Amino acid sequence: MAESHxxxxxxxxxxxxxxxxxxxxxxxxxMIAKQYLLTGMLLGAVGAYFAYxxxxxxxxxxxxxxxxxxxxxxxxxxxxTNHGAVMIFWVxxxxxxAAFGNFxxxxxxxxxxxxFPRLNRLxxxxxxxxxxVLGASFLxxxxxxxxxxxxxxPLSAKAEYNLTPLGPSLxxxxxxxxxxxxxxxxxxxxxxxxxxxxxxxxxxxxxxAVWMIVIxxxxxxxxxxxxxxxxxxxxFDQLLGTGFFDPDRGGDPVLWQHxxxxxGHPEVYVVLLPALGFVAEIITTFSRKKLFAYKTVLYTTIGxxxxxFFVWAHHQFIAGIDPRMANVFTVTTVLISIPIAExxxxxxxxxxxxxxxxxxxxxxxxxxxxxxxxGGVTGIYLGASGADIYFxxxxxxxxxxxxxxxxxxxxxxxxxxxxxxxxxxxRHMNELWNxxxxxxxxxxxxxxxxxxxxxxxxxxxxxxxxYSNFPELATxxxxxxxxxxxxSLLVMLAIQPVFLINFFYSMFKGKKAEANPWNANTLExxxxxxxxxxxxxxxxxxYRGPYEFSxxxxxxxxxPQNSPT
Amino acid sequence: MAVDSSPLPxxxxxxAVIESEVFAMIVWIFAEVMMFAxxxxxxxxxxxxxxxxxxxxxxxxxxxxxxxxxxxxxxVFSAALVVWGGFxxxxxxxxxGIAVPLGAVFVVYQIxxxxxxxxxxxxxxxxxxxxxxxxxxxxxxxxxxxxLGALAWVAARRGxxxxxxxxxxxxxxxFVVLLWPVIYAVIYGPSISPGLxxxxx
Numbered sequence: 001m002a003e004s005h006x007x008x009x010x011x012x013x014x015x016x017x018x019x020x021x022x023x024x025x026x027x028x029x030x031m032i033a034k035q036y037l038l039t040g041m042l043l044g045a046v047g048a049y050f051a052y053x054x055x056x057x058x059x060x061x062x063x064x065x066x067x068x069x070x071x072x073x074x075x076x077x078x079x080x081t082n083h084g085a086v087m088i089f090w091v092x093x094x095x096x097x098a099a100f101g102n103f104x105x106x107x108x109x110x111x112x113x114x115x116f117p118r119l120n121r122l123x124x125x126x127x128x129x130x131x132x133v134l135g136a137s138f139l140x141x142x143x144x145x146x147x148x149x150x151x152x153x154p155l156s157a158k159a160e161y162n163l164t165p166l167g168p169s170l171x172x173x174x175x176x177x178x179x180x181x182x183x184x185x186x187x188x189x190x191x192x193x194x195x196x197x198x199x200x201x202x203x204x205x206x207x208x209a210v211w212m213i214v215i216x217x218x219x220x221x222x223x224x225x226x227x228x229x230x231x232x233x234x235x236f237d238q239l240l241g242t243g244f245f246d247p248d249r250g251g252d253p254v255l256w257q258h259x260x261x262x263x264g265h266p267e268v269y270v271v272l273l274p275a276l277g278f279v280a281e282i283i284t285t286f287s288r289k290k291l292f293a294y295k296t297v298l299y300t301t302i303g304x305x306x307x308x309f310f311v312w313a314h315h316q317f318i319a320g321i322d323p324r325m326a327n328v329f330t331v332t333t334v335l336i337s338i339p340i341a342e343x344x345x346x347x348x349x350x351x352x353x354x355x356x357x358x359x360x361x362x363x364x365x366x367x368x369x370x371x372x373x374x375g376g377v378t379g380i381y382l383g384a385s386g387a388d389i390y391f392x393x394x395x396x397x398x399x400x401x402x403x404x405x406x407x408x409x410x411x412x413x414x415x416x417x418x419x420x421x422x423x424x425x426x427r428h429m430n431e432l433w434n435x436x437x438x439x440x441x442x443x444x445x446x447x448x449x450x451x452x453x454x455x456x457x458x459x460x461x462x463x464x465x466x467y468s469n470f471p472e473l474a475t476x477x478x479x480x481x482x483x484x485x486x487x488s489l490l491v492m493l494a495i496q497p498v499f500l501i502n503f504f505y506s507m508f509k510g511k512k513a514e515a516n517p518w519n520a521n522t523l524e525x526x527x528x529x530x531x532x533x534x535x536x537x538x539x540x541x542x543y544r545g546p547y548e549f550s551x552x553x554x555x556x557x558x559x560p561q562n563s564p565t
Numbered sequence: 566m567a568v569d570s571s572p573l574p575x576x577x578x579x580x581a582v583i584e585s586e587v588f589a590m591i592v593w594i595f596a597e598v599m600m601f602a603x604x605x606x607x608x609x610x611x612x613x614x615x616x617x618x619x620x621x622x623x624x625x626x627x628x629x630x631x632x633x634x635x636x637x638x639x640x641v642f643s644a645a646l647v648v649w650g651g652f653x654x655x656x657x658x659x660x661x662g663i664a665v666p667l668g669a670v671f672v673v674y675q676i677x678x679x680x681x682x683x684x685x686x687x688x689x690x691x692x693x694x695x696x697x698x699x700x701x702x703x704x705x706x707x708x709x710x711x712x713l714g715a716l717a718w719v720a721a722r723r724g725x726x727x728x729x730x731x732x733x734x735x736x737x738x739x740f741v742v743l744l745w746p747v748i749y750a751v752i753y754g755p756s757i758s759p760g761l762x763x764x765x766x
Contacts, residue, residue: 115585183596191589195581221596226603232700233607242689242696244607250622250693252611259603 027117028533032124033103034424037417039124040095041500043086043131048493050083059479059486061466074163076465077146082134084149085171088267089178090131092409096274097220098127098182100416101189101213103424107524107531108207110198110540110562115191123184130177137170145171148463150260153245153253157237169238176231179224186217198523198562200542204294205561207522207546211298212277216270219305223266230259257319261312268404269308272372273301275412276343279365282419283347284547285520286362287354288557291547292346300346304339311336317385318392326385333383340376344369355550355557359518360434364415367442368407375403378453393463396456399449406445414438417503422517426530427510429502437499444492451481451488519558522546526562584729587736594740597708601744604704605751608697621755622692626685628756629678630749636674637745640709643667644742647716647735661720668713668738675706698752705741705748712741 026032049067056063057071064070071079102120106113114120138144142164147155151168159165193214197206233244234256243249245256284291291297313321313329347369356362378400381387391397421429456462460473467474516525527536540562548559583591612620643664650660679699689699715734719726 116589183593187589187592190592191585194583194588195585218592221592222599225596225599225601226606229600229603229607232704233696236689236696236700240689242700243693244611244696246693250611250615250619251696252614252693254614255607255610258610259607262603 025121027113027121029102029106029114029117029120030424030531032120033099033101035124036094036099036102036127039128039131040091040099043090044095045496047083047086047091048496050079050086052489052493054079054083055486055489057465058467059483061468071465073465074143074146077148078138078144078167081146081148081171082138082144085175086134087405087409088149088271089175090134092271092405093178093182094127095413096271096409096416097189097213097216098123098185100209100274100278100420101185101217103420104524105189105192105210105213106196107423107527107535108210108522109193109196109201110523110536110542111192111196112534112536112539114188115196116188119184120188123181123188126177126184127181130174130181133170133177134174137167137174140164140166140170142167150264151234151256152260153234153237153256156256157234157245159238169235172231172235172238176228176235179228179231182220183224186221189217190214190221198540198542201561204298205542205545207277208280208291208294208297209274209277212273212280212301215301215305216273219266219273219308220270223263223270223309226259227263230256233259254316254319254321257316258312261315262309264315265312266305266308268408269304271408272404273305275368275408275415276301278412278416278419279347279368280350281520281522282361282365282415283350284549285419285518286359286365287351287356288549289350289354289547290545290549292349292352294545294547297343297346300339300342304336304343307332307336307339311383314383314385314388317388323385330383330385334380337376337380337383344373344376360429360431360438361415361419363435363438364411364418367438368411368415371403371411371442371445372407375400375405375407378403390459391456393461394456395452395460395462398462399452399456402449402452406449410441410445414441414499419518420524421503421506422513423524423529423531425507425510426513426528427506427508428513428517429506429510433498433502437495437502440495441492444488444495447488448485448492451485455481455485516560519556521548521558521560523561526560584732586727586729586733590733590736594737597740598744601701601704601748604697604701605748608701608751611693611697621694624686625692625694626682626687628698628753629681630753630756632674633678633749633753636671637749639667639674640671640742640745643671644739647738651732651735658720658723661716665713665717665720668709668716672706672709672713675702679703701748701752705744708741708744712738 053065053068054076056065145167147162155161156168236242237244243251245251245253280291310332314333317326382391513529515529523540542561550557551559646660646664650657687695689696719731719734
């Protein structure tokens with residue numbers, strides 16, 4: 001692989017590549033990053049469409065949804081299931097980890113490409129196949145899988161319960177392929193960050209975004225194994241007739257929940273950490289200040305990562321686990337809010353006394369902190385096993401995890417895309433339209449999920465497709481809140497084309513960007529925008545940490561990592 | 566990393582502490598260890614939650630622990646030979662030439678064992694115990710086959726495989742071999758003295 005690396009990274013420098021080779025078969029980390037980004041955005045649109053359809057059904061039950069038609073119960077379940085799965089596995093993961101990891105790691109640590117470029121290309125190709133397999137699951141008899149993205153057996157294990165003989169298997173195969181793709185990608189990220197750093201870049205000179213992506217990759221690789229084991233077992237239950245999750249034959253359905261959530265909870269931190277990394281980069285750049293307590297952030301992140309392996313059973317408080325075990329997991333769950341709170345305080349402390357500029361990426365970064373805080377605080381209610389017995393499976397839970405995942409997957413992505421867009425495409429996006437998009441998205445998001453908190457606190461159960469059979473939940477007061485949430489969703493979705501048009505239009509017609517438009521310090525800004533094949537004309541050497549802003553003795557208020565003086 | 570004909574000036578890099586291939590393999594093995602930990606914990610969890618007298622499921626046979634231990638000796642010897650060959654590059658090819666067939670003896674034994682167990686009605690479908698046995702031991706056997714293939718490839722292409730990659734493949738084989746005693750203890754252990762509770766990991 002080392003030979004292939006040298007070959008792939010440089011042999012193509014000197015001749016024109018064909019369209020296919022350049023855009024589809026490239027081993028260049030920047031092209032793979034863009035492939036991941038665009039695929040993730042496309043699937044994000046798919047996930048948003050699913051949400052639109054089932055929210056319309058909830059607000060205006062049993063009326064044909066424009067652009068879809070009448071929603072049946074089975075459709076509703078399949079849409080909810082795949083909304084969750086797509087948004088987490090095919091949007092948050094590929095965009096936050098794979099796209100930004102690929103784009104940023106080699107540029108930020110000052111090297112020309114990943115250590116294993118062909119493995120990197122394979123990673124994207126497997127990911128693409130996984131997305132196609134997921135799409136195919138909608139075309140089989142009985143439709144796509146509808147047993148929630150957590151796929152609890154026996155519902156997911158037996159076709160006589162889920163009424164789609166192939167849907168769950170295709171869904172599982174798609175998820176498993178996606179994991180293989182990210183295993184290959186993650187190995188690449190960790191190895192590259194370990195072995196390809198620019199000379200002089202010591203552990204504490206590494207930008208926080210790189211640290212966070214690397215730690216997230218390690219968390220992913222540590223947590224995904226048990227779920228892959230579980231996925232094989234579930235697949236065998238579906239296709240070969242084994243009895244792993246079948247109590248009749250000595251199996252145990254709760255076993256799947258353990259294997260799933262042992263992965264599922266660290267997964268939250270796998271996608272959270274890269275977003276926290278982007279926020280660190282953006283907040284320091286736009287407040288012209290050093291990151292407050294760099295080492296504390298790093299150690300806190302590692303601590304969070306370790307602790308995240310000991311909280312999983314808080315998803316199972318009412319699944320029949322021993323109440324003594326519930327107590328233990330309540331304690332660990334409440335404990336994990338401490339490092340996350342600390343991270344928020346550190347970012348606020350970084351802002352304190354800074355020279356703050358409300359550029360678009362900064363708006364997104366600040367929104368991330370504010371909105372994620374709401375998600376974190378409501379998580380404490382759910383982490384306490386006593387309160388969770390009441391809140392379990394209500395819309396309170398839905399609102400809570402959207403207040404964590406929306407900031408991570410959507411706000412975090414927008415912050416990263418608007419910040420690194422000039423570097424990715426060499427042009428600026430339109431700032432005014434980006435601000436319009438920002439405000440309407442944020443207001444729309446809160447408009448969707450604040451009503452869901454209120455619904456959940458009123459006891460609104462989350463797995464009901466038509467409330468007319470539940471008179472105590474079909475009251476006009478609750479229905480009004482559902483309509484409000486759906487209308488907010490429509491407003492939020494309506495503004496997204498503005499961003500997309502801005503994104504694609506600016507790629508060709510935007511204002512040209514210089515190498516370092518934000519006057520930032522990290523190495524990716526020290527090469528041309530967009531970076532050529534091989535990234536740096538002269539591979540940089542590093543002399544200082546990434547956040548040396550406003551040094552007192554310098555004329556400039558920034559001090560690039562590779563500047564000798 | 567190989568030096569190429571790139572015209573760009575490059576600052577000197579300190580040599581990597583661990584070759585990239587070896588480091589990547591360590592990360593991969595870490596993920597694999599977690600996968601097998603998942604399998605084995607699942608096995609133990611199901612056993613622990615089963616009502617008294619229902620684990621191992623009634624009707625499951627006593628596993629042939631003694632002949633399997635015999636075959637395991639071949640596996641351990643193959644790993645020892647790979648270690649020995651790693652230290653003596655001149656003899657490595659010959660060492661691999663014995664190590665790979667020794668590993669193959671183990672795999673062939675397992676295929677025979679699977680056939681015998683299937684013939685007495687112990688299958689993937691017969692009980693959760695059968696499902697776990699064939700899934701976990703079968704997963705290990707597939708890993709062994711992959712490792713043997715990689716070792717044979719190193720032996721066949723000696724000189725054309727970078728040292729880092731050869732080291733990584735050796736490391737993978739050590740993982741496959743060291744994993745086996747753990748699986749043996751958890752899966753075959755209860756068959757040695759069926760009265761004892763399953764060994765918890």
